[in-house]
Amino acid sequence: MTWTSNELMVAAAARRLAGERVCFVGIGLPNLACSLAQRTVEPNLELVYESGAVGARPERLPISIGDPCLVAGCRSVASQFDLFALYLQGGRVDVGFLGAAQIDRRGAINTTVIGPYGQPKVRLPGSGGACDIAVLASKVFVIMPQSTRSFVPRVEFVTSPGHFPGRRAPGGGPDTVVTQLGVYRFVEGEMTLTSLHPGATLDQVRAACGWDLAVAPDLGETPPPTEGELVALRALDPERVYLG
Amino acid sequence: MSKVVTMGEAVGRLVADGDSVAIEGFTHLICHAAGHELIRQRRRNITLCRLTPDVIGDQLAAAGVISRLVFSWMGNPGAGSLHALRRRIEHADPEPLEIEEYSHFGMVCRYTAGAAGLPFFPLRSYSGSDLPTANPRIVPVQDPYNGEALYAVPPLNPDVAIVHVQRASAEGDAQVWGLLGCQKEAAFAARRVIVVCEEVVPESVVRADPNRTLIPAPIVDAVVEAPGGCHPSFVQGYYDRDNRFYLDWEPISRDPAAVAAWLDEWVYSLEDHAEYRAKLGAERWATLAPGEGWSAPVNYGSYR
Numbered sequence: 001m002t003w004t005s006n007e008l009m010v011a012a013a014a015r016r017l018a019g020e021r022v023c024f025v026g027i028g029l030p031n032l033a034c035s036l037a038q039r040t041v042e043p044n045l046e047l048v049y050e051s052g053a054v055g056a057r058p059e060r061l062p063i064s065i066g067d068p069c070l071v072a073g074c075r076s077v078a079s080q081f082d083l084f085a086l087y088l089q090g091g092r093v094d095v096g097f098l099g100a101a102q103i104d105r106r107g108a109i110n111t112t113v114i115g116p117y118g119q120p121k122v123r124l125p126g127s128g129g130a131c132d133i134a135v136l137a138s139k140v141f142v143i144m145p146q147s148t149r150s151f152v153p154r155v156e157f158v159t160s161p162g163h164f165p166g167r168r169a170p171g172g173g174p175d176t177v178v179t180q181l182g183v184y185r186f187v188e189g190e191m192t193l194t195s196l197h198p199g200a201t202l203d204q205v206r207a208a209c210g211w212d213l214a215v216a217p218d219l220g221e222t223p224p225p226t227e228g229e230l231v232a233l234r235a236l237d238p239e240r241v242y243l244g
Numbered sequence: 245m246s247k248v249v250t251m252g253e254a255v256g257r258l259v260a261d262g263d264s265v266a267i268e269g270f271t272h273l274i275c276h277a278a279g280h281e282l283i284r285q286r287r288r289n290i291t292l293c294r295l296t297p298d299v300i301g302d303q304l305a306a307a308g309v310i311s312r313l314v315f316s317w318m319g320n321p322g323a324g325s326l327h328a329l330r331r332r333i334e335h336a337d338p339e340p341l342e343i344e345e346y347s348h349f350g351m352v353c354r355y356t357a358g359a360a361g362l363p364f365f366p367l368r369s370y371s372g373s374d375l376p377t378a379n380p381r382i383v384p385v386q387d388p389y390n391g392e393a394l395y396a397v398p399p400l401n402p403d404v405a406i407v408h409v410q411r412a413s414a415e416g417d418a419q420v421w422g423l424l425g426c427q428k429e430a431a432f433a434a435r436r437v438i439v440v441c442e443e444v445v446p447e448s449v450v451r452a453d454p455n456r457t458l459i460p461a462p463i464v465d466a467v468v469e470a471p472g473g474c475h476p477s478f479v480q481g482y483y484d485r486d487n488r489f490y491l492d493w494e495p496i497s498r499d500p501a502a503v504a505a506w507l508d509e510w511v512y513s514l515e516d517h518a519e520y521r522a523k524l525g526a527e528r529w530a531t532l533a534p535g536e537g538w539s540a541p542v543n544y545g546s547y548r
Contacts, residue, residue, distance in 0.1 A: 027322065050348055051423050053271050062320040063487050066271025068480050071422045072537055080270060081356055082293045084349040089368055108372075112345075117378045125325075127475075128296075128317035132349040132369040161372025168393070171372045173502045 003225045005180040006243050007233055011225040013097075013143045013178040022046040023095045024088060024133055027065040030097035030244065032233070032242050033178075034063075039232040048087055049127040052078045056065045057146055061237055080239050087174065088136045091170065096137030098130055099143045102155050105191050106209050107162025107174030110155035113145070117157060120132040127159050132161030139175035145206050146179035163189030181205045183222060187214065193222040247467045247504065254438045254466040255281045263403040264291035264314075266355075266434060270425035275408035275440050277299050277473030277517035283307040289324065293402050294316050295351045295426070299476065299493050302326040305341060308505045312342040314400065314433025316351045322487070324494035328503055337500075344377050346397060351508065352426045354400035361541060363470060364396040365451035371395070405434035408457060408474050411480065413439040414466025416491055419456040431459045440468045452544070459503075472521040472529070482531040489529030 003011075013033035017023065018041040025047050035058070038045050051066035052176025060068050071077060078087065082196045087093055087150055101124065102110040111130060115121030140160075141209050144150060161167070161188060162174050169217040174191075182205055183195040192214040193205060198221060206213055224232070237243045247377060249257075258346055261267060261280065279300035282290065291312040292304055299320060300486045304310045306328035312412035313329070320326055346354065353365035364387060376382040376395060386394040407427045409491040420427070431437045444467065450457060471482075476489035496502045514520050521529075 053423065054426070064271050066321075066423050068272070068422065068478055069535065071480055077422065077424060079428065080348065080352045080426045081429060081498060084352055085367075088349070090349035112378070117374075118397045120334050123318070123330045126315070126317050126345055127347040127373075127375060129348040129376060131347040131373045131446070135371055135373070157378075158372065158374040160301065164372055166292070167372060170368050 001227050001230050003210050004232055004243065005197070005199075007230060008222065008225055009178055009180045010233060010243070011145065011229045012183055013141065014229070016141060016176050016178065017042050017045055019094065020045060020094050022093050023046060023097055024048050024093045024137055025049070025050070025100045026130070027062065028099050028242055030099055031062060032237060033143055035096060035236050036233050041102060042231055048083065048093065050080070050083060052080055052083050054078055054087070055085070058103055061241065063123060077111060084132055088231050089170070090216060091138070093137045094139070095142045095162060096133035096171070098140060098142050098160065100142050102150050102154045103114065103144065103177065104162065104193055106164060107142070107177070107186060108155050108158045109160040109162070110157045112157045112159045130160045130175060133167045133170055134173070137171045139172045139229045141175060142177045144177070144179060146181055148208060151209045151211075152217065181208060185216075187216070190214050192216050193219060195222045197222045200225050247464060247470060248414050249466050250283045251277060251440070251468045253472055254468050254516055255285055256467055258438055259404050260437045262289045262294070263288055264293055264535060265349050266293040266402040266405045266430045267406065268294060268425055268427045268430040269408060270295060270423055271362045272423040272455050272478060273408045273420070273472055273487070274298055274426065274477035275460045276416060276475060276477060277470045277520070278406045278438065278440055279304055280511045280517065280520065282309050283507065286434070291354050293400060293430075295348055296321070296356055297329060299490065302328045302493070302497055303507065305329045305332055306500070308339070309499070310341065312344070316346045316348045320490055320493060320497070323409060323490040325497070328496040328500070329456060331500070344381065345375065346382065347375065350397045352429065352528060353398070354397045355429035355447070357399035357434045358401040359429045361435065362399060366394045366396050368394055368492045370500065402430065402434045404436045404438065406438045407431050408440045408479070410441065410479060411443050411445045411457065412439050412467050413450045414449065416443055416459070416461035417447070417450040417457050418459040418464065419450060419453070420458040421456060424458065428458050429496040438466045438468065439464050440470050440473055440520070442471050442479055443545060444469045470517050473517055475524065476529060481534060481537070483529065484534050486532055492516065501522055504505070527536060
């Protein structure tokens with residue numbers, strides 16, 4: 001079966017969820033990766049959404065973070081206070097799974113503004129729950145397309161903090177970043193390429209990164225998506241809203 | 245005592261120019277009908293409090309109703325940007341818009357402090373984020389017992405909270421199922437509360453299922469029956485989110501003339517939300533019907 005780089009990105013992200021229990025899910029690619037994980041490596045993965053849906057088992061692809069399909073058949077509906085205070089801040093979330101438009105080498109994410117805050121060139125949506133998740137989830141996974149525009153040495157505005165000297169947050173911060181080219185982990189707070197996707201070259205990855213990229217000495221190759229993963233993934237997003 | 249009035253009366257009597265107005269509802273139960281009435285009655289200098297301004301925030305910004313926005317995420321979910329809001333923030337076009345920005349948790353804590361009569365609410369978010377620099381009302385505080393560094397947000401007490409629910413008694417007991425958002429906190433924090441509902445039901449319906457009551461009548465000032473009043477947002481069990489509308493809004497929102505034409509056609513030239521609902525047409529409503537998924541009844545017992 002042939003596959004696209006987006007399909008590989010989502011499959012690689014889903015595999016990282018093996019062994020995890022409770023995942024706080026962002027909409028779009030993170031949601032797709034989590035839904036795939038439920039159908040492959042981690043059937044018991046608990047999905048919680050910032051809208052308050054807990055233990056969701058959506059029967060169609062949710063269009064927004066608060067889609068009614070997340071409520072129908074879910075385990076519990078929490079108020080947003082309960083969701084953020086008791087679940088997230090209370091330490092009940094293993095993984096926060098975020099999308100991002102711009103990330104830096106320390107894993108800080110900007111979803112607030114391009115240009116000065118008071119005189120924005122482009123006003124982005126803002127934090128939503130992302131800052132809270134980045135500080136409070138035990139660890140953070142990020143899935144996003146990679147280019148020199150999205151992988152920058154230092155974000156202009158830190159919406160969601162990454163690793164920094166003296167970080168004293170309840171959560172562990174960014175753990176894994178998955179793009180269309182590879183998988184990254186954080187080594188002493190520095191984003192480090194640990195696995196190259198099939199078809200991607202190291203030169204290609206470096207050309208799509210805005211800083212001098214660290215590469216793990218034992219750099220691996222991401223296994224291509226299996227037929228099972230592809231079938232499940234295409235059934236999840238039949239109109240290819242997120243797969244493109 | 246019945247508090248049922250028309251939307252025109254509720255907004256006319258309870259929302260004044262210069263007020264802060266919370267229209268809450270997280271993707272679910274966003275009361276567009278109330279927003280449209282604010283536009284129709286040409287309210288001015290309103291501070292809109294909403295975690296996610298959504299399409300209604302874009303429309304209120306374009307219509308010149310709001311001069312200030314207190315929020316945590318400003319996008320057209322799954323469909324694009326809110327360009328009327330962005331024009332005002334990025335280019336002061338046609339006039340500036342003041343913003344006060346938090347994370348979702350920060351906003352929820354603000355309402356909670358406001359509702360509970362607390363001077364601030366502590367939370368363990370924000371450490372390492374630039375948000376406290378951008379918004380000096382997010383301030384570092386110290387845990388008085390163990391010395392841990394935390395952040396605090398101030399209470400949010402809107403002049404008016406407008407909350408859309410599935411059903412309410414004429415007196416104002418408001419029952420909700422599905423996503424609850426932070427409407428309870430927003431309503432208890434507000435000085436005046438307008439409940440908008442899909443249907444007014446007899447008080448006996450409420451009293452037979454009191455666990456479902458999110459907001460009790462004693463804090464409610466007016467009840468408005470506005471079926472379909474959340475469109476294009478959704479009401480669990482009543483109608484689905486109209487995603488086509490959200491997608492269609494993206495190109496409209498990009499073009500100030502198109503936004504003005506939309507407001508003329510769908511707000512200013514209509515008498516009320518019932519006309520909006522009729523204009524949308526039975527066919528469109530039929531595409532949003534959610535089917536059925538009933539829960540089992542519970543036994544509250546009889547204790548005499």
